[in-house]
Amino acid sequence: MNKSEQLFTQAQKIIPGGVNSPVRAFNGVGGNPCFIKRAEGVYIYDADDKAYIDYVGSWGPMILGHNHPAILQAVMNTAQNGLSFGAPTELEITMAEKVRELVPSMESLRMVSSGTEATMSAIRLARGYTGRDKILKFEGCYHGHADSLLVKAGSGALTMGVPNSPGIPADFAKHTLTVSYNNLDEVKEIFAKYAEEIACIIVEPVAGNMNCIPPVAGFLEGLREVCNQYGSVLIFDEVMTGFRVALGGAQAHYNIKPDLTTLGKVIGGGMPVGAFGGKQEIMDYIAPVGPVYQAGTLSGNPIAMAAGLAALNELSQGDKHEQLSAATEKLAMGFKAAAERNGVSLSINYVGAMFGFFFTDEEQPISSYQQATECDGEKFKQFFHLMLDEGVYLAPSAFEASFLSTAHTDEIIEKTLAAADKCFAQL
Numbered sequence: 001m002n003k004s005e006q007l008f009t010q011a012q013k014i015i016p017g018g019v020n021s022p023v024r025a026f027n028g029v030g031g032n033p034c035f036i037k038r039a040e041g042v043y044i045y046d047a048d049d050k051a052y053i054d055y056v057g058s059w060g061p062m063i064l065g066h067n068h069p070a071i072l073q074a075v076m077n078t079a080q081n082g083l084s085f086g087a088p089t090e091l092e093i094t095m096a097e098k099v100r101e102l103v104p105s106m107e108s109l110r111m112v113s114s115g116t117e118a119t120m121s122a123i124r125l126a127r128g129y130t131g132r133d134k135i136l137k138f139e140g141c142y143h144g145h146a147d148s149l150l151v152k153a154g155s156g157a158l159t160m161g162v163p164n165s166p167g168i169p170a171d172f173a174k175h176t177l178t179v180s181y182n183n184l185d186e187v188k189e190i191f192a193k194y195a196e197e198i199a200c201i202i203v204e205p206v207a208g209n210m211n212c213i214p215p216v217a218g219f220l221e222g223l224r225e226v227c228n229q230y231g232s233v234l235i236f237d238e239v240m241t242g243f244r245v246a247l248g249g250a251q252a253h254y255n256i257k258p259d260l261t262t263l264g265k266v267i268g269g270g271m272p273v274g275a276f277g278g279k280q281e282i283m284d285y286i287a288p289v290g291p292v293y294q295a296g297t298l299s300g301n302p303i304a305m306a307a308g309l310a311a312l313n314e315l316s317q318g319d320k321h322e323q324l325s326a327a328t329e330k331l332a333m334g335f336k337a338a339a340e341r342n343g344v345s346l347s348i349n350y351v352g353a354m355f356g357f358f359f360t361d362e363e364q365p366i367s368s369y370q371q372a373t374e375c376d377g378e379k380f381k382q383f384f385h386l387m388l389d390e391g392v393y394l395a396p397s398a399f400e401a402s403f404l405s406t407a408h409t410d411e412i413i414e415k416t417l418a419a420a421d422k423c424f425a426q427l
């Protein structure tokens with residue numbers, strides 16, 4: 001038994017599944033998870049000191065690579081002044097102003113401690129603002145584990161085959177309508193049926209929780225029009241795409257203005273941070289200004305703000321997103337070429353610094369949940385473990401996206417592609 005295996009055995013005795021978040025348990029790919037003890041730049045190191053080139057990046061936050069000196073320094077400097085006060089601080093104003101500078105549709109915003117808190121708060125706000133109960137989400141999209149949103153959800157729920165989790169009263173779940181991602185006709189049909197009962201549409205503007213599935217042309221524009229027509233709130237869940245698909249997020253990349261945006265991951269620089277915000281008129285419904293209650297002991301925590309602000313300031317310098325997009329394209333095209341050289345049918349989607357690959361004979365890009373679930377999951381598992389043995393750590397599920405960072409240099413990408421060539425040859 002190696003150290004990770006020993007630790008996993010120990011962990012399972014006291015933590016459900018040995019993990020504090022299901023997708024980490026490797027159930028999507030089989031085998032034991034790597035227990036990570038440290039990370040630096042593009043590398044993570046497991047309990048046996050084996051190094052891996054990391055394409056998970058803590059599921060998105062580590063877009064500048066691990067242990068970035070600017071973030072580490074900000075955390076250490078801020079920690080000297082105390083960890084948490086439960087009182088307002090200047091740092092929270094600076095952070096909010098930086099987020100609004102990068103995401104101008106967020107005229108007013110509130111910090112929370114996770115993406116789940118952000119989306120849970122945003123849909124409560126949409127319901128409070130419109131006085132309507134129903135919400136519309138897309139099958140395979142994952143917006144965290146709030147009750148209203150664990151309906152036909154993606155990510156770990158899909159990986160584990162429990163997209164509709166037990167524990168959510170039917171009387172509650174019935175208010176969550178679901179249709180197919182990238183299918184505007186279904187959206188229009190459901191609005192024709194429920195019209196003014198729908199408080200909001202919540203959507204991942206690039207779906208990253210049923211693998212990586214970009215919006216087809218006109219899809220996001222159509223959602224904007226439907227929400228305008230019926231007076232529903234359009235919520236872009238940019239927890240994953242925020243500051244990753246572009247500096248201003250998917251809304252900048254696709255030039256669509258949502259009414260509310262939710263953020264997480266990158267905004268915390270590796271610390272627990274989420275945020276929701278948008279039109280001033282809607283945000284004025286949030287307590288203590290308005291009647292919709294929302295709160296959090298550690299919301300706006302100074303250390304988390306310092307880490308997030310350092311990350312956003314670093315990301316804002318130079319043309320990092322051009323570099324990230326170019327590196328991601330180089331990797332994606334390299335994967336495709338390596339697969340073809342070895343007679344493997346591979347489809348790959350990528351936007352900004354996120355990507356996903358599918359083992360399928362499908363000629364067209366994978367653009368739906370249905371197509372994603374029909375791809376060869378067994379081959380994905382094989383490839384995942386072959387790459388892990390070669391020291392490349394991909395997302396441990398066929399229903400997750402993988403992520404690049406500014407630490408993924410040309411040399412690292414070449415190293416990854418050499419490993420991929422070797423692994424495709426063994427499939």
Ligand SMILES: Cc1ncc(COP(=O)(O)O)c(CN[C@@H](CN)CCC(=O)O)c1O
Nearest residue numbers: 021059114115116142143144155239240264
């Ligand atoms: C689009 C989107 N919206 C909300 C969330 C929830 O954020 P958290 O509550 O996990 O911070 C997420 C969380 N993403 C997963 C990975 N696909 C987090 C990993 C995990 O569950 O451990 C998300 O992708």
